[in-house]
Amino acid sequence: MKEDDGQGRGFVCGYHGWSYTLDGKLVAVRDKRDFVDIDFACHSLIPVACETLGGWIFVNEDEDEPQPLREALGPVAAELDQFQPETLTLVDSRSYDVGCNVKVLLDAFLEVYHLKSIHQNTVDRFLDYRGTTITLWPGGHSRMTTPNRRPDWVDPGTIGLPEIPTVTEIPRLNNVSYYIFPNIVMPPAATGMPMLVFWPVTDSTMRIECHWFSPPFGPEGRSDLWDKRISNFERILEEDTQFAPQIQESLESPGFKGMTLCYQERRIYHYHEEFDRRIGRNRIAADLRVEPVLDSWVEPA
Numbered sequence: 001m002k003e004d005d006g007q008g009r010g011f012v013c014g015y016h017g018w019s020y021t022l023d024g025k026l027v028a029v030r031d032k033r034d035f036v037d038i039d040f041a042c043h044s045l046i047p048v049a050c051e052t053l054g055g056w057i058f059v060n061e062d063e064d065e066p067q068p069l070r071e072a073l074g075p076v077a078a079e080l081d082q083f084q085p086e087t088l089t090l091v092d093s094r095s096y097d098v099g100c101n102v103k104v105l106l107d108a109f110l111e112v113y114h115l116k117s118i119h120q121n122t123v124d125r126f127l128d129y130r131g132t133t134i135t136l137w138p139g140g141h142s143r144m145t146t147p148n149r150r151p152d153w154v155d156p157g158t159i160g161l162p163e164i165p166t167v168t169e170i171p172r173l174n175n176v177s178y179y180i181f182p183n184i185v186m187p188p189a190a191t192g193m194p195m196l197v198f199w200p201v202t203d204s205t206m207r208i209e210c211h212w213f214s215p216p217f218g219p220e221g222r223s224d225l226w227d228k229r230i231s232n233f234e235r236i237l238e239e240d241t242q243f244a245p246q247i248q249e250s251l252e253s254p255g256f257k258g259m260t261l262c263y264q265e266r267r268i269y270h271y272h273e274e275f276d277r278r279i280g281r282n283r284i285a286a287d288l289r290v291e292p293v294l295d296s297w298v299e300p301a
């Protein structure tokens with residue numbers, strides 16, 4: 001089955017033509033006589049756990065004991081409920097290749113300390129980075145809430161778009177951004193949101209996928225305003241990625257001896273602590289792991 005959607009009745013391997021039912025049972029093998037005593041029951045596709053949050057499907061490749069989705073997402077799941085994820089409609093999907101390690105760009109989405117120099121003429125004009133409130137949650141997840149510089153400011157890219165009526169005051173009047181460990185960033189607004197997914201490609205290259213979601217379209221369909229909104233975002237993304245290859249180069253240079261993070265950047269430190277925890281601190285060389293210091297600042301789930 002190659003289609004993204006539709007009415008497929010099963011799967012056929014494009015290479016040797018083995019066929020499977022939709023639930024993964026092997027039903028036909030080309031030249032079966034050449035597989036003496038083959039037991040179809042032992043050749044099913046590998047099952048993976050999958051759960052949904054609204055229309056988003058999360059696959060869990062842990063074969064032994066997959067953690068329930070809501071538990072894995074922590075408090076983010078409950079906070080996203082107000083955006084009615086079950087009603088959201090996909091507006092646009094695109095991806096961008098960037099010449100840096102995946103963590104370099106992820107870091108850029110977890111703090112606003114860089115606004116003053118990188119986004120001088122864009123984000124910094126409307127967001128007050130010094131007013132940011134940060135919440136760290138167990139499991140590496142976190143939230144960042146940045147106030148607008150002016151209380152009556154509205155993102156021009158969203159004016160005229162329909163709103164999700166159940167969105168509460170804080171995300172309506174501020175810029176709220178969630179980090180879902182290990183690789184999703186989502187800044188939801190009442191008018192919709194991008195889901196940004198960060199993928200490593202090699203040690204020094206990465207891909208960011210941007211999937212845009214909107215409250216249900218009215219009879220007029222997808223608004224042209226989305227093109228403007230997405231191109232505004234692309235301008236900001238370009239600002240964020242402009243130095244990525246140079247940052248990567250400096251990370252690889254013998255002159256790089258580690259970095260010092262400030263209080264405003266603690267979401268970055270938080271996810272590095274979580275990476276170490278998952279890998280096992282005793283399995284990481286002393287100069288490659290971070291000292292766990294944030295435990296008492298993590299809010300219970």
Ligand SMILES: [Fe+2]
Nearest residue numbers: 108118119240
């Ligand atoms: Fe940025």
